[in-house]
Amino acid sequence: MNTQLQGKIALVTGSNTGIGRAIAMLLAANGAKVAVSYMNNKWQGEETVASIRAAGGHAELFQADVTDVAQIDRLVGGVESTFGGTIDILVNNAGHMIKRCPNVEMTEELYEQVMDVNFKSTVFVCKRVLPGMKAKGAGRIVNMSSVAAHNGGGPGASIYAASKAAVSSYSKGLAKEVAGDGITVNLVSPGFIGQTAFHATFTTDDARKAAVGGIPLKREGTPGDVAGAVLYLVSDLASYLTGETIEINGGMFMR
Template identity: 60%
Template sequence: MTIDLHGKIALVTGSSSGIGRDIAKTLASAGAQVAVHFRSKREQAEAVVQEITDAGGKAAAFYADVTHVDEMAAMVESIEATFGGSIGILVNNAGNLVKRVQNEDMSEEHYNQVMDVNLKSCVFLSKLVIPGMRRQGSGKIIQLTSVAAHDGGGPGASIYAASKAAVISYSKGLAKELAPDHVNVNCISPGFIGQTAFHDTFTSNEGRTATVARIPLGREGTPQDVADTALYLASSLSNYVTGETIEVNGGLFMR
């Protein structure tokens, strides 16, 4: 069976590198017109667009700070004007641990940074695309959460873990709200995914080795492992799946 996303406009936030990059390329390879979002990595985002267009796909790069509602709104407007239609697939991939902070050292500024980039971005981008999805009579909203949402995360990551757990709960409520409009809302919960800036920044070599040793499938995940799951959730194959969280972790965490 071939997954065909022709005629669909997809927005993938944080898609200039890592998991988002592979999701954008994978959706484009299935025929979607893809908005490659970036905040600081313009050149990398443009390189992703070039890769997609060189492969015969359609894509363009769009800037926004997804912690600011006005910038998210301007981006959505620009995407829909560029591609000539409403966004039918939203992948809320942008997120950040920011830095590891013990609770006794927690500042309000750090709390707001983490909650805004991980939760606020999902809430308000979802809000912005809902009218267009309702007009189309269908839509797919895919939120990236984390195994940290289930186990509290590593040292100094409690607020990050809480924000990702909130994404899961929010998505369940949103799934119920949008079900009558044939809009599916689901989460992907990656485990230890290598080849990403997240672990290059926040995980030591010793921590990486110890974690991989606990993965039943015997390896760290790849961004493509997550992208393949996103393709399923973006396609008609998942039309009877909503409010769910798919674990992509090689068996590291099993529910």
């Protein structure tokens, strides 16, 4: 048993940059044919694909807004057509807090944006790839939770935290539903991961220092830390794991 993924087709949503890029690159380095998916900033997706190819991997670029069911259908259909088969590995990485907002200022529009990009996208991308996995009798799905799902998140992040908690609960239910089809569904739950647009946008320098000071391992995480956990979950090494969450936070939250 090993982490080699030769012949496997992998879709990583939101993989043009940050954590998604690290996941896509590591899966490709282990032999998977990787669909790099983005919504905006095509040039970042092109950079990801170029980096994978330069390292000898196989990747193609796809654009889609994964909050739109029609675009999800087009995305998955495009991946299947391009790679000549159905998806073996799905990593639902796409997500966003949109902005920090106290509940007294929350609008219906912002609520829907946050829930759609984090929860709706996860549900309907899973739905779209499941028939192909069921037909094969095998599949690996990894969904993206967050330490915020456990602790409610930082200031103005309660709806984001709730959306990630919904992803966690949904994934456990889905894991039970599809286990008999040879499909595993697991989660990774990042804590404070640096080198990402999330903290560059939403976290002040003082908040960053305070967060790192409270981490037992005394450093912020990297996108590569998350990618390594994902590789484990989609490999043969995790064949008896489903409905589980790997906490990637340097010890800042332990269960």
